[in-house]
Amino acid sequence: MKTQPLKGMRDMLPAEQALRDYIQGQILETYRAAGFERISTPILEDMENLDKSEGGDNLNLIFKVMKRGDKLASALAKGEEKGLSDMGLRYDLTLPLSRYYAANRAVLPNPFKVIQTDRVYRAERPQKGRLREFVQCDIDILGDSSPNAEVELIDVTTRALLKIGFTGFTVNINDRRILRGMLESMGFAADTLDSVCITFDKMDKIGAEGVAKELTEKQLPADAIQQLADFIAAGDVTLDAVAARCADPAIADDLKYVLNTATALAGGRYGVAYSPSLVRGQGYYTGMVFEVNCPQFAGAVAGGGRYDNMVGKFIGQQVPAVGFSIGFERVCGILLEQGYQIPGAKKKLALLYLPHVDFTAVLQxxxxxxxxxxxxxxxxxxxxxxxFGQLENAGFGAVAFADNDDVKLLGQNK
Amino acid sequence: MKTQPLKGMRDMLPAEQALRDYIQGQILETYRAAGFERISTPILEDMENLDKSEGGDNLNLIFKVMKRGDKLASALAKGEEKGLSDMGLRYDLTLPLSRYYAANRAVLPNPFKVIQTDRVYRAERPQKGRLREFVQCDIDILGDSSPNAEVELIDVTTRALLKIGFTGFTVNINDRRILRGMLESMGFAADTLDSVCITFDKMDKIGAEGVAKELTEKQLPADAIQQLADFIAAGDVTLDAVAARCADPAIADDLKYVLNTATALAGGRYGVAYSPSLVRGQGYYTGMVFEVNCPQFAGAVAGGGRYDNMVGKFIGQQVPAVGFSIGFERVCGILLEQGYQIPGAKKKLALLYLPHVDFTAVLQxxxxxxxxxxxxxxxxxxxxxxxFGQLENAGFGAVAFADNDDVKLLGQNK
Incomplete structure (x- = not known):
């Protein structure tokens, strides 16, 4: 039998788990203090829901769970992959939340300020910082179309990051509609914009040439691609310059409002910046998008945005929604590398007993x-x-004995 | 798109989730205070490991995850169910723990006192009290063959139950080896005992006749079946009567020791009893088994036992192990029905703001x-x-205003 966990998944040793529990507890405490309430949903979702969720590349990374019994036998007889599975492991917490809100909105407050901290799954090629099973810590506000919802999510998420001792980060913000407006003005057709955006988001990784190459492979108009590539290659793109190409000035005003308010709330404790190329991978975002970047990690350590159309897919009626998700694995990884210590933990004491002692008295x-x-x-x-040496190495700070009242301090505590 | 969660799985509303988090926190605090350390393992396990894990009926209830890409295509070409999947969702936390211990034992303390609280999956026919996704709270001791390990698990688990306000329960205890010795003395062959035990464990549900019927269906010797059925039908079975049919008196002595010590530790706060028919469903138990029963629920609310051979399957060397698992869903369900309230929760306050206010100041x-x-x-x-009425209904205890210093108490807090 195999002793190692499956590829891309991890066993947590006690010290790391204690750190994770502590950090998650601090994040939850921050979220709850801000009036957000935790919910949870199953790890498995209906396959059709997942397929229709506009999750971008993530839709190709879904772990599918096999049907059972007669249903499986009849699907197998057809020999087609599609019919073998009718549920899958969720790839994020946004689709499950949208389904949940659609099912329970009658008994939920409005606006609904919600916490989810739980495991998600993506069948990615395993690499550093990318696991196939990982934890996300999300907060979302449903039922509030005002940009104050974005401001509040940024305020609460950054407060959680600061509380766990995470520093030196920048919140990058953009609005997809400004970007889409600009792309349309360049000649990309409206129904190709999702696809163009997903490529454009890779700008920082693959550069103007890489973007042009990928868009050419997608068979988009050469003239529009050239304009976009020139725009990227020129660099130094300001919000005003991009917004000038967008039809609706109110969108740029909202973005400026969020940038300014978030900057005021930051008070210099972290950066807040406009990021013209930011779109985030998911196809379901409809307006502002944001992520947290830091020097210690190439990707984002938190990301989110507005997804006003997702709940509507379930109930046929639009519900404004915006969310922000902390990549828990990445944050924990960075804190671990920095030698993070849990403050104020209770000291561990070993109570030693000899054979044939009265064990009831020992436990009492x-x-x-x-x-x-x-x-x-x-x-x-x-x-x-x-x-004593072994106990000290295992993190014990003190030893007591069942048969006398001595307490012996170990190591640094002596 | 479907708004309801998948069959046998549940969405948690905020109030229930808050209760669950509080209860889990209290259980974890009790476990940690007793020197147990939390770990976690992936929800997915290698299919071969699961298949060889002696999980009894649970092996038929595994959700299997489909292979992907070329591997799936070649398995599909063969048209056989078996090759389609190489991993599955865990049905308990014991198999993953055994694998984990085998992989990490060099860096773990000895004995290893470990906590797991996490989700497990069983494709059961959904019914009250039986979900397809549910949480277990386990503690285990690995590397300790003394019956003190059993005593300690019972002490700590019952302390956790008492801490969350759970009362009126009984810890039922047995030793499989005594039961097996008796069954062998009745004429059942050694290699059929696992199968006989799994049926015998249903004694309380299906009676002597039901046991006889199921064993007859399993084509076991009629004479042995008759002896067992008579034994069950006679009722009032004492430990001494059963132990008299068991070859090794030391086993009965250990069981008596655990019964007596656990009774002393209980101090009348809960019951401790010998349960001659108790075997627990899993095939992997090797010695003592125990469960917690209460009048509010037909099945067990917690269960466990010794499984000295499981880690050995991975490393070819026996490691004594014993565990106790709280059925978290059942405990929470019972406490919810009793109208359980979280003690000492912070009061919820709504800070109301008017349009066009300085939102930075509001958040500050x-x-x-x-x-x-x-x-x-x-x-x-x-x-x-x-x-105000809506806020009161949503559990708010107070309201404050962004533009003045009033704090208005709501409802019972007035």
Whole structure:
């Protein structure tokens, strides 16, 4: 039998898990203090829902769960891949939230300020910083079309990042509609813009030439591609310059409002910037998009945006929605590399007992010590000095004994 | 698109999720105070590992994840179900823990006292109290063959149940080896005992006749079946009577030790009892087994036992192991029905703001109020009285205003 976890998935050792639980607890506490409420949804979703969710490249990365019994047999008889599965593992928390809101909106507050922290799955080629199973920490506001929703998500998410000791980051913000307006003005047809945007978002990675090459492969108009490539190659693109090509000035005003308000709230603790090429991978975003970048990591450590049409797919009626998701694995990875320590953790104490002791009394003594320590009961070894060394290495700060009242401090605590 | 979650899976509304998080937090705090450390493993496991895990009926309930790309195409060409999948969703946390311990034992303490609280999956026919996705809260001790490990698990698990306000339960305990010894003495062959035990465990549900019927269907010896059915039908089976048919008296002594010590630790706060028919469903248990029963629920709300051979399947060397798992869904369900309230939760305050206000100042005021309240910023409605009513219904205890220093208490807090 295989002892290693599956490719792209991880076992968490106790020290890392303790750090993850602590960080998640701090993020949740920040979110809850801001009046957001946690929900949860199943990890499995209906395959049709996933297929129609406009998740961009992520739709190719869905783990599909096989049908069972007779349903599987009859699908297998047809020999087609499509019929073999009717549910899959979610690739994000936005599609499940939209379905959830559609099902439960009658009993949810309006606006609905919601937290999700949970596992998602993508069958990516495993590489550093990209796992096939990972945790996202999302907050979303549903039912609020005002740009104050964007401001609030940015305020609360950055507060969570600061609370866990994460610094030196920048919040990059854009509005897809400004970008789409500009792209239309260059000659890209409206029904190709999603596809153009997904390529354009790779600008920072593949440059003007790479964008042109990918768009040419997508068989888009050569003239429009040339204009876009020239625009990228020219560099130094200001919001005013891009907005000038967009038909609706109110959109640029909203973006400026969010940029200015978020900058005021940041008060210099982190950066806030306009990012003209930012579109985010998902096809479902309809307006502003934003992500958090930092020098320690090439990709984004958090990302989000407005997705006003997603809930409408379920109920046939538009519900404004905007969300911000922290890439928990990336944040934890960076903090671990920085040697992050959990502040104020209870000291670990080992309560040692000899054979044939009254074990009821041992456990009762352990319980009495637990107001002050996390107490582990352990058999006392013959070589006490060696055992002390092992306990110290395992992070114990103190040792007590079942048969006397001594408490011995270990290591740095001595 | 479908708005309901998949069959046998649940969306959690904010109030229930808050309760679940609180209860899980209390359980985790109890486990950690007792020196147990949390780990986590992926939800997906290698299909071969799952198939060889002796999970009893659960092996028929595994959700299988489809292979992808070329691997799927070549499996599909063969038209056989078996080759289509190489991984599955875990049906419990014991198999993943055994794999984890095998992979990481060099860096883990000995004995290893470990916590797992996470989701597991079983493709059961949905019914009350049985979901297809559910959470288990497990503690396990690996590397300790002494019955003190059983005592400690029972002590810590029952302490967690008491801490969350769960009362009126009984811990039922048995040892499979005593049961197996008795069954062998009745004439069942050693290699059929797992199968006999799985049927015998249903004694409370299907009675002596049902057991006889199921064993007859399994084509076991009629004479042995008759002896067992008579034994069950006679009722009032004592530990001494059963143990008398078991070859090794040390096993019965250990069981008595655990029963007596657990009874002393209970101090009358809950029941501790010998349960002669208890075997638990999983095939992997090797010695003592236990479960927690209560009048509010027909099945067990927690269950566990010793599984000394499971880690050995991975590393070819026996590692003693024992675990106890709280059925989190069942416990939460019972507490919800009892109208459980989270003690000491922070009061929710709504900070209302008018249009065109300085939103930076609103969010800064909200943050200042968060030392005392969970503060939600919301646009102020035109009809303030109606908004107060809605806020009160949504659980808000107070309202404040962005443009003045009033704080208005709502409802019972007035």
């Amino acid at each position: 003594k352990a319980e009495a010590l637990r107001s002050e320590y996390n107490v582990t009961v352990l058999p006392q070894a013959k070589k006490l000095g060696k055992q | 005021k909200a943050e200042a109020l968060r030392s005392e309240y969970n503060v939600t910023v919301l646009p102020q409605a035109k009809k303030l009285g109606k908004q």
